[in-house]
Amino acid sequence: MFNGGKAFKHLEKMAVEIGSRDSGSAEEREAAEYIASVFRGLGLKTSFQEFDVETGRILKQGLEVLEPYMEEVECMALPLAGGTGPEGVEGELLYLESVVEEYITPEIDGKILLTQGFYRAGLELFTKYRPLGVVSIGRRPNSPLGHGWGTAKLRDKYGPMPVVNVKFEDGLKLLESGAKRVRLTADIEAGKAKSQNVIGELEGSEKPEEVVLVGGHYDTVPGIPGASDNAAGTAVAMELARVFSEKGTKRTLRFVAWGCEESGCLGSRHDASRLKKEDDELKKGDEDAKSELDGIRLVVNADVQGGKIGRNTVASLGPVELKSAVKLMAKEVGVVFSMGGSGGGISGGVYSSDGTSYSAVGVPSLNFIRGGAPYIHSMEDSIRWLSPDALQIHGEFMERFLTRYVAEAVAFPFERTIPDDDRKAIERFYKGRMSKPPGRE
Template sequence: MMNTFISGERQYGFVSKFNYVREAGTSGEQRAAETILQELKKENSDAQIRTEEFSFFAPQIKRSFFEVTAPYHKVYEACTFGFCANTDENGLEADFVYLENADDINMKQANGKIVMLNNYMSRTMLEKLVKAGALGFVSFSGTPIDTGKKRLPTSKNLGQSKTLAEIPGTCIHFVDAAEIVEKGALRVRMICEQTLVEKTSQNICARIEGSDKSDDILTVTAHYDSVPQGPGAYDNMAGCAIVMELFLYFCEHKPRRTIDFVFFGAEEKGLLGSRAYVKAHDSELSHHLFNMNIDLAGQSLGGTVIGVTGDSSICRQFEALAEKCGIGMTTRSSVWSSDSNTFAWKRVPSMTLNRDGYGMHTEYDTIDLISAWSLRRSALLLCTIANYLANEEVFPLCRQIPQEFLAQLDASFSTEK
């Protein structure tokens, strides 16, 4: 029955409705939320369909400026790093040093300087720079072969916060960063000015109440927002199509356990939708047994990985289910970089399905690269797993999360202000 019900063409048609940018807090994201609601309500089922709004802060960049002042002079295109401190109107000028990967030896040179480093800038890294006495930092984006618009730096942000961080930061392009190092920049000046504005996003939820084990809750989730660079068909409207397909299946085949199908907003801003969800549902989290998340799906060529943040025995069980339905995939027991982390942080075992693909976070992430064949296979695999979890007499998965995973998650989420 499942094999004949799941449709790749129906999922492809769903993805085709969202071929536009859906950055969190914008009219594009709001438009997508309204379309998802309409699609859920078309089923005319007894599912409990609702919208859960939440607010967040976003940086509004006012000024960005970066120049080398010694031993040569040149102004470079720059973009103020979101959520970092402002400089005064004249900017911050100081000696400059390139710290590479911010290893302990290089970090000893940071005191009193504006520093540049390779690492992805996080609040943890920023705290390390502040402790080392750095006055400001420079990050870079792009590749050495970029041309045209790609030759400009890409905006970057620290994690979500209601306040600006301790020191200013800016981002320049890779090619400019390489030139600065090659030419031996010794002193630089930067101007950073931004304000924080409050914005609204929403999670779209559809709950199907279980028949005889309704106190047990499973979640099937994906985020529907995109980055501003492209329409995000692979990342992650294809994942939303899979969630919608499973919703349609369980409307027709009522599960024993309750399933909440959730389309998260603002994932690209720092897992904000899933964080708002666990906060709103804190009183019922003890009844949540497992989170099935999808993030990156739908392209034809590539392999499928299910990352499990839970006991390694879950991987073996999912592999057996995949073999049963004849769909190849691999599993990995680890902390995954998606909304599943939020559930695991709250001690709910979780997984994320991730399929290889091209164009994530770029203008190339369009429906042109999405495959109905691939969508059907991923949905069939996840529906097999969901059906197993929703209907077994005794819930079949271990609910203990390894301590090393919990330590990683606690450290990661504790850095968010």
């Protein structure tokens, strides 16, 4: 049976011993090697799926207030948003409640904006009037400084826009002190790197052509331990790999640790795009041909796991029977799972994680989330808040679900379909992120 203690060992190895696993970094690779060694040890058919990524390393960052003088403000640059070079940029600080069309006037030209909730959609507005950089204020007081990547694709499309995060208190201090002139430094060494998905396959004994993916992403936003997000989800998938390699499965279980989720679900996008392109190619010649993609029936993803304090959520894309099965099993075992996604009512079951990459190319997905983790994407995302018992909740549930409906079911119970509502939600999700769905890049 699933053992939260064993999963916790994997989690410690990745989040404590290896530490931050930035996209395309040596540490990300080290974690990949560790995961692969565990898969191999279980006798799984193990491989790396490599892909190219753009990455960035922060050489120097800072926010100096030049007028009136104030001590330096702690900040965190987004490496893929854009760099300033080692000298930084100097300019007048302008507070803008939010980056929306109404506030985009000639006044912002050449200024450094102080704002809150700055997000990728704002970049589109800077084509006519262009600030020198953005200081993005945290959402609430007494919260750790946020870390993030920014997006290479949007940087290339709209031009580099240096962005640094500051804490809520520091944002307020800048505002109250009447900080007028500042120097923003985000010296970034941008470059290309290789990242990888790690795959460990357990072949089905009766229906090997029916494949279910079970996984989690193992990378982090820059410079943080990424314990709950998502060494923990990867650890859950690794422990499930042990369980099923011992008890066997009628269908193929493909365990996957995805790379570069935090810089845009790049690992799962790479795999989903590959599957979709091969499928399109094959069907050009023969409409009835069966592709590898056709064989993939379901993706089960764990992203953000292990919180001692937390709430269980499943974000589901796929037929109503799939969602009902989760709900019924939750009642049966007495675990409460709310059904939702990060988009709430707007994007239905869409969760900004790897499952969605596959649902965009037609594969139903379940994303298991131990939500209510205010520490994610910060230095506070350490094992301190996590426990084996909390890993056990989702791990045990996923084991039961996979046993009943995948490993032991006589016929696969869920249709391989994405209903219209979910399809629309997926379209809205990618539109909101200003990116194309996988397979359509």
